[in-house]
Every structure is written in C-alpha cells, then in structure tokens.
Amino acid sequence: MKRFNFVMASLAIFAALICALALGARADDKQEISDLEHKIATVTTGDEAMKYYDSGDDVVVFDVMGPPREFAGHKAVHDHADEFSGIKDEKVDFLELQVVSDGKLALARSVQHFTGKGADGKPFDSTFRVTDVWRKTNGQWKLIHTHVSVPVDMKTGKADMASKM
Secondary structure (H helix, E strand, O other): OHHHHHHHHHHHHHHHHHHHHHHHHHHHHHHHHHHHHHHHOOOOOHHHHOOOEOOOOOOEEEOOOOOOOOEEOHHHHHHHHHOOOOOEEEEEEEEEEEEEEOOOEEEEEEEEEEEEEOOOOOEEEEEEEEEEEEEEEOOEEEEEEEEEEOOEEOOOOEEOOEOOO
C-alpha cells in the first residue's frame, strides 16, 4: 500500500510539473507574440514585413485596403506591404490586444489606432481591427494569416474608420 501511495504521489507531482511547464511556455508565447505584434504594426515596407511572415505560399492577408479581396502568397503579401512605403510619422496605439496560444499556433486579435502622414503629406487617422494567426516553425513565430477590418454601418454602407466601440 505504501508503494502504491508513493507511485500515485509521484505521478501527481510529475503531472503537476508538466502542467506548470506547459502553462509557462504559453505565457512566454503570449508575451513573444505581443512583442511581435507591436513590431510589425509600424512596418512600412515589404522587405520588413516579410521578416514576420512565413516563407511559404500559404500566407494570406485580407486587408481593408483593396481591391483585391485578398493577397495570397508570399509575393502578393510582400507587394501589398510595399504599398505602405510612403507613410511617414506613423504611430500605432493598441487599444486592445489579446493573444491565445497552444505552443504551435497563436491567434492575436487587436484594435489599433493608427496615425501618420501619407506620401502626399496628408495626415490620416484610423482605428481598425486586426486578427493575426501565427505558426511556430523551427522555433520562430511566423504569420500565416492577417485579417484587417473596420465596422461598417449597414444602413449607409459606410466604413467607420474612427470606430470607438
């Protein structure tokens, strides 16, 4: 009976240790993804952006800026990101950011307030929603999907670029 109790206690301690390690890894993942989200938010060139995206052609970006409806594949995502190369004095404030991770895949959803000046020098101010899907590949988190959107007033069909709620 003592041997049985010892084995059961040992298994319980082992299980608790594994759970603690797994939860610690996920907390680290959340901080790492949060840091990456803040870094990529101010990227304005395709070359900079692609440091964060997976190198495969399964990457997709759904952006509020279009057409097209989607930018699929490494080259299309790169070229779309290059469209922001004229932006100056950009500033991004995360109004909300939540990260969920299982250690292999992570989802980051945020509301971001973006200000800056376009290539023409005109200021802009926009609030939008971003959902990013990250995959851990060779020990590094890489984006595989980005979806940027704004609320739309269905009565008028107009986008709410200054969304407060």
